[in-house]
Amino acid sequence: MNEILNTRLMHPRDQITLVIGRIYRRGLTTTSGGNISIIDENGDIWITPSAVDKGSLQAADIVCVKKDGKIVGRHKPSSEFPFHKAIYEVRPDIKAIIHAHPPALVSFSIIREAPNTNILLQARQVCGPVGYAPYKLPGSKALGESIATEFTKGFNSVIMENHGTVVGGTDLSDTFQRFETFEFCARAILYGNMVGKPSYLAKEEIDAYEAQRPEFLPELESVEYPSDEKEKRQQICDIVRRACRQGLMISSYGTISTRWRGNDFLITPTDVPRWDLQLEDVVQIKDGKREPGKLHSRLAHLHQEIYKKHPNINSIISTQSPYLMAFAVTGSHFNVRTIPESWIFLQDVYSLEFAAHNYGSNQVPDLISKSNPAVIIKNDCVLVTGDGLLQTFDYLEVAEFSAKSLVMCAPLGQMVPINDEQVEELRVAFLKS
CATH class of the missing domain: 3.40.225.10 (Class II aldolase/adducin N-terminal domain)
Known part of the structure; x- marks a missing residue:
């Protein structure tokens, strides 16, 4: 159906x-x-x-x-x-x-x-x-x-x-x-x-965050939809639905964008349930302006700054997945030294305080890099980047699976991470070739 x-x-x-x-x-x-x-x-x-x-x-x-x-x-x-x-x-x-x-x-x-x-x-x-x-x-x-x-x-x-x-x-x-x-x-x-121990947002924190929400980008006077742009729209819709089906995104939260040409990109809209996203809902951002008559995700400004700062990043997913959010709501260390694949793909995933990704803050663009493609925002989301949408989604899956393993091992005993010597072996074998 x-x-x-x-x-x-x-x-x-x-x-x-x-x-x-x-x-x-x-x-x-x-x-x-x-x-x-x-x-x-x-x-x-x-x-x-x-x-x-x-x-x-x-x-x-x-x-x-x-x-x-x-x-x-x-x-x-x-x-x-x-x-x-x-x-x-x-x-x-x-x-x-x-x-x-x-x-x-x-x-x-x-x-x-x-x-x-x-x-x-x-x-x-x-x-x-x-x-x-x-x-x-x-x-x-x-x-x-x-x-x-x-x-x-x-x-x-x-x-x-x-x-x-x-x-x-x-x-x-x-x-x-x-x-x-x-x-x-x-x-x-x-x-x-x-x-860990969950922490909750105070009303003052919520109000302060809401007060800092940026205005929507100005509208384009006209817009074109060449074939490569249409292809990007389809990719975004496919990944959103896949993320929803797999429990990596829920109706009320999730932003996906992909670079189009230069620093122009396409991004999911605000106030459209993610399960129900359609091609015409996706918003084109060109020359710092938005497609007429559409409202882009409130994270568009952040994604725009990441694309400007990092030419090698071509897609971004900001989402909430259940096991990663266990670390987001507690501030507990998300140690990806679980299995080789997790460290190779993610290396170190840092946590930033709530509202660290708010408008005007450079904390996320400055922290994200090719070697550190993901960051957790406390009481908010995980943000993952990559060279393309499929790679970014793969990184998200690896991060969520790693988080799930950590949550599931908690009742069994203390996690024993891959040690520094083993990490260096991985670095030489997989990251310096």
Whole structure:
């Protein structure tokens, strides 16, 4: 099925089928667990069915519960329909709901705590503060009332005690973005606790960062799309979708750019869910100006400075991947001396303080080099560079796999790194030839 979600054009049943498949393939729900609904302009609620395999759900399986209560479809609606209906009744601004049992958020629900979304800037922006609904019998009216009460307080993200999570949004794209970010936030805290102690952003830090956000570049008067430019667009879209599928990028965060001609480049836009990126969304930057009518990523200025300073760098990925973010949210040392490949590709990966990549700062361009292609920004992201998009993506994968190994070895014992003598052997064999 097409991985691009366009809520303006797709029928509710197709939207639901696409997103539940996306959630299932990412391991964020089980065959029988979770449910999704959309309320349409007529007040009819489209919802996943009860007791139908989430791994093979088809559009024809989606059930419609009409405004008058009539059920249309070949299955029964989800047993959790009552709390979906209750949320829509108390929050008319919410048009789509996702409920599931993603592992990290369930971890919080069974210790009866809510994740602090101040762990990452965009987690706070996308998820907001988190509600907490006390345990009630699944499918019961009492559960509906418990959850609806949290939504009446203005929460859009709610932890369900000993159950899972439920999130709502203005449409299904918005809701999925919140759901995915919420689980990612929980994983960052969980994995962070395995390698160190997570630190959280203070409101003052968030406000100061937001105040320093640069203006968008001025618009070009006209723009051309030669064949080599179109090829770069396709490469960016392919890598973004690949990164999303592999869990190296989430809907709410991720910037990819590639050099085009000279210091001109193409870059992903702002405020477009990464899963849904299309060719026409990519923004051309030429002579320091942006393609008319489009808004480039807020990191465009940083990418532009890196390209200017480093002629050998031809692509950049700024993203959040779950295991690398364990080091970003704790400030723990990311030691890449795990296996030869990791050190050869990455050598040393340094960490910079939050907002070190803000507008006007040269810390990232000055630190990045061919021998140090990656840097971690605390409580924000990892930035990886390379000679081309595929190489940059490969470096990102190697970095994430190395981080995963470090997180997974933490309960086993102290990591024993490749020693200085072995590193020198690698340097002579692979970097001086």
